[in-house]
Amino acid sequence: MTELPTVVVVATKNPGKAREFKALFAKDGITVKTLLDYPEIEDVLETGHTFEENARLKADTISATLNLPVLADDSGLMVAYLHGQPGVRSARYAGDHNDAANNAKLLTELAGVPEAKRSAKFQTDLVFAKPNVPQKDLVVTGQVAGQIALFPRGENGFGYDSLFLLPDLNKTMAEISSAQKNQLSHRAQAMAELEKQWRQWYQAE
Structure with missing residues (x-):
């Protein structure tokens, strides 16, 4: 059995x-x-078509470079009416990592679309890579379902949080507390799944 x-x-x-x-x-x-801790590591180009592909590119490339176990993630927003967009382009939807521009573009794309057709989900994929065995990466996913609000609400968030409405709470991600968000978020769901699986996966031959 492999040591942790x-x-x-x-x-x-x-x-x-x-x-x-x-x-x-x-x-x-x-x-x-x-x-x-490793400033010499160059940014890995996220050329994948899915969150898993992008996370795997980062995990496998950096693990091979450092000969260490590496955990990488990729996440984003998928809107059903927009056929899953912005998806892997979530951070760069309207350019380069500009939250205000991304939100404005999303609202423009959904202008006139009724609430019933504004369903969306946040997704995080985590990929854990062991050195020299990229074919045996551990992959876990977390999702949270909601819908896109008609206008931004709340101050406690970033990215698309102020537009992502949680119907059960009738609040956006930016209107709930950090503690609530840490329980409900897609990253929290993925990390809970990672916690369940990673030790057994790592110690398997």
């Missing part, structure tokens, strides 16, 4: 995202490092 790792690299430069994963691995005494 002493170090896991999370393929992000986002300190907030890193904190979430540090908490997950801390109970096993595992040190979490990020791409900020």
